[in-house]
Each structure stands twice: as C-alpha cells, then as structure tokens.
Amino acid sequence: MANKGTIGILTGGGDVPGLNPAIRAITIRALREGYRVLGIRRGWAGLVELVAEPQADNSSCVQELTRDVVNRAGRTGGTFLHTSRTRPSHLPKDNLPAHLRDKYTEKINDVTPEVLKNIEFLGLDFLIPIGGDDTLSYAQRLHEEGVKVVAIPKTMDNDVPGTDYCIGFSTCVTRTIELTHRLRTSAGSHERYLVIEVFGRYAGFTALLPTMAGAADRCIIPEHNFDIEQLARLLTEDRNKHPSKYAVVLVSEGAKMRHQQDMSFEGEEVDQYGHRKLGGIGDKVSAMLKELSPGFNNGRSINVLNQRLGYLVRSGEPDALDSIVPMAFGNIALDLVLEGTSGRLVSIHNGHYDTVPITTVTGQKKVVDVEKYYNIERLRPKYESFQRQPLFIMTSDL
Structure with a gap:
C-alpha cells in the first residue's frame, strides 16, 4: 500500500x-x-x-x-x-x-x-x-x-x-473504591477515622465520585475550602453510627482548610508548567482530627489511619x-x-x-460545580436526578 x-x-x-x-x-x-x-x-x-x-x-x-x-x-x-x-x-x-x-x-x-x-x-x-x-x-x-x-x-x-x-479516570475511580474498601478492615479493627488522600489538584472528581459510590462517608474537594471542626463533627457522627466504630473521608490533594492560603506541597521545586508537587493535606487533616476528636467524643481521643493512595491508582x-x-x-x-x-x-x-x-x-478550567453537586454542609456529593446525566455523574462541563 x-x-x-x-x-x-x-x-x-x-x-x-x-x-x-x-x-x-x-x-x-x-x-x-x-x-x-x-x-x-x-x-x-x-x-x-x-x-x-x-x-x-x-x-x-x-x-x-x-x-x-x-x-x-x-x-x-x-x-x-x-x-x-x-x-x-x-x-x-x-x-x-x-x-x-x-x-x-x-x-x-x-x-x-x-x-x-x-x-x-x-x-x-x-x-x-x-x-x-x-x-x-x-x-x-x-x-x-x-x-x-x-x-x-x-x-x-x-x-x-x-x-x-x-x-485514566475510570481506573482511578475503580482503584480508589477498591483500595478504600480494603483499608476499612484496618480502620474498623482499630475503631479509627480513616483519612485517604487522593489525586485532584484543582478538580475534586476523584474524591467525589468514589464517595457517591459508597467508598467514603465524606469527601473534601479543592473547590471548597473546608472547616476542619465541621469535618471532625461529621466523622464522629458517622463513626458512632457504624457498628465497627470507624468513619472514612477522601481528601483531594489540592484541598485547603479555611485558614490555609496555599495548597499543601512536598517542597518548593516547580516543574516546567509552574506546578509544585502536591502532598501532605492528608497528614494535616489526620493530625487535626485526632487533636479535635475529644471535643466531639466525650473527652476521649480518636486515632487516625492515614493513607495516601498516590501511584497505586495510576499503575x-x-x-x-x-x-x-x-x-x-x-x-x-x-x-x-x-x-x-x-x-x-x-x-x-x-x-x-x-x-x-x-x-x-x-479555556476555563473544568472543576466540580459546587452549588450543583457538592453539599457544603454535609461535605459529600449531592444530586437531584440521574436522568440525562453523563455516565460519570457531575463530570460534564458543556
């Protein structure tokens, strides 16, 4: 030919x-x-x-x-x-x-x-x-x-x-759900909060979708600066309702607490596109949840199982x-x-x-429509109807 x-x-x-x-x-x-x-x-x-x-x-x-x-x-x-x-x-x-x-x-x-x-x-x-x-x-x-x-x-x-x-998105969501469910056995055995840091610099789809599918009780996304005390209260409520006394939150790597000016970074070095390597918000959330937990648990501290999924979901x-x-x-x-x-x-x-x-x-960045798809009071996904939604709910930007 x-x-x-x-x-x-x-x-x-x-x-x-x-x-x-x-x-x-x-x-x-x-x-x-x-x-x-x-x-x-x-x-x-x-x-x-x-x-x-x-x-x-x-x-x-x-x-x-x-x-x-x-x-x-x-x-x-x-x-x-x-x-x-x-x-x-x-x-x-x-x-x-x-x-x-x-x-x-x-x-x-x-x-x-x-x-x-x-x-x-x-x-x-x-x-x-x-x-x-x-x-x-x-x-x-x-x-x-x-x-x-x-x-x-x-x-x-x-x-x-x-x-x-x-x-790559479907495999990421699939692996996040799978690995989160695996980690439940350890969290439940020790009656802990389970904090899992997932990918998502500016967009929270990789935390939102697995949570909607039942992988976690709450999710923290980059599009909404969250209140750590609110998260501690909600997770404690979730833990108290669970027979095995644990609760799960997925935290996007680009998420920020209300008092934070910047995302959490591993170092100062930037790549050729001007991005610093993200990492550490899961550690910060875990430390503060443990510190705040006595205030929501009758004075008793709750330990935290903290895991960053990282390359496990992309390999x-x-x-x-x-x-x-x-x-x-x-x-x-x-x-x-x-x-x-x-x-x-x-x-x-x-x-x-x-x-x-x-x-x-x-053009304009593609991010989660917070007003439409994220409940800022409950720190979890929301939706009114699945009819005429794309296969992966909440992902259309057109």
Whole structure:
C-alpha cells in the first residue's frame, strides 16, 4: 500500500492506564489506512532533544511503530513511549540538550523553532499528542504555528475542559473504591477515622465520585475550602453510627482548610508548567482530627489511619472503560486525519463521542460545580436526578 503520510504519537504528563490501548488503536488503524506511524518518546522531550541530521542516532527520541510493537503493549498500563513534563515554550537552560546550549542562553527558553524543525525533519503530516491540559496547551501552540494536531485527553483528575471523560479516570475511580474498601478492615479493627488522600489538584472528581459510590462517608474537594471542626463533627457522627466504630473521608490533594492560603506541597521545586508537587493535606487533616476528636467524643481521643493512595491508582492495567474509550478515541483521531481535519480535541459529551476545538483546552478550567453537586454542609456529593446525566455523574462541563 502506498504511504499516505506519517503520523506522530506522543504521551505527556503523568502516566495513566489506557495510554497504550490508545497508541495501539491509532497505530493499527493508521497502518491499515496506509500511513507510517512514529512514536515520539518521552513526550515533548523527544521533539526537543532530537537531532535533525540524517546520521544522528535518535533512537532515544523516536521509534517506528508496528503492529507487533503496539500489540505487545496494548493490554498493559503506563506508556511504553515513556513520558515527561517537558514544556518546550518554557525550557530551563539546565534542561537544554547539548546541541542547543550554545544557541539558547536564557534562563528560560522557548525552543519551539527547534520543535517545528524536528517535526519537518521527521516528515510528520499529523501529530497526535495524548495528555492533560498542560501537555495539550502546548499542542494548541503548535496548532497555531501551523502543525496539524489532533489531541486526545488523558488525566486521572478528569479535568481537561471540553470533554466529560479523560483516559485514566475510570481506573482511578475503580482503584480508589477498591483500595478504600480494603483499608476499612484496618480502620474498623482499630475503631479509627480513616483519612485517604487522593489525586485532584484543582478538580475534586476523584474524591467525589468514589464517595457517591459508597467508598467514603465524606469527601473534601479543592473547590471548597473546608472547616476542619465541621469535618471532625461529621466523622464522629458517622463513626458512632457504624457498628465497627470507624468513619472514612477522601481528601483531594489540592484541598485547603479555611485558614490555609496555599495548597499543601512536598517542597518548593516547580516543574516546567509552574506546578509544585502536591502532598501532605492528608497528614494535616489526620493530625487535626485526632487533636479535635475529644471535643466531639466525650473527652476521649480518636486515632487516625492515614493513607495516601498516590501511584497505586495510576499503575497497572486499565479497567474495562479505560480499555474501550482509548480504542474509540484513537479511531476518532484517525477519522479526523483521514478527513484532513486538525486543531480538534477528541471528546465525550453526555455519552456521545465527539470533537471540540483544541482551543477549548486553554479555556476555563473544568472543576466540580459546587452549588450543583457538592453539599457544603454535609461535605459529600449531592444530586437531584440521574436522568440525562453523563455516565460519570457531575463530570460534564458543556
């Protein structure tokens, strides 16, 4: 079959289950349609570090994708193309590859001209990046520079604007429910509060949905600064009602108490998108719950079981939805390629697959509608009706 052109695929940001099935779906369909497919390794870093010379060894930046390669990886979690949080428009001097250090000398550099040159060198007719709003915001930049881009949304937090669903979210919710239920046995055995810190920098979907499904009694989300005394009172009420004398709260990593000015961070270092690594709100909540508990428990202290789920919910194989949706997303991306349409984000809205302009990614942030879906008095989800709601309730932003 004649070569119709070359398609590049990359994955950026954090890994999630479902990336390899998406890569497989794109590749299998593209090869069948007569395209050559190249995997860009380590996200945008592959297009920054590639050396645009015929004799250069670029095996660490790009690889040919074949049916055998993607079939082996398609059932697994993570991304076999690897990933990074490289941001070519804001690249620190220390992160420049050796061959660019004489050309770019600022503390922070925009190396987009090199990325465009490397895209041309590889002969990419279309580029399909799979990532969250950070990764895809740079995809929009390339679209504005004239690159034919079709984007696929991926993130545990499910917070990419323009779509009800992002690859990785279902597995995250599934694992959160499963692991929370497992931890109940220890919490109940010791009659403790169970505080579980989950993903969610700006959006609380990963705490809200498992709580709605019965995994927890209460949930704390980034969209509402909470009162720790209110939480202590509610959890104590929950504990007293439970036959095994325990209560469970899911706490989003980006949540803040009313007196907090900033989120809880592990350190001062920021990545290339300006984000500090989150972590620690679960520890703070646990310590304060224990301190406050005598005031709600007749003077007796209640101990706390504190657990951060972290990478446990984003590792391993994808669940059913994160095997099916990436397959559909990949095929929709190829539909757009075959039409010659670019500058679109593959999406789902109210159970229907669709596409929206890639500019949607840099629009208003996608977060929980607190007034509609979160009871600030009870610190738990609320809803009036399930009728005509998306599959994952509370996730539509359109």
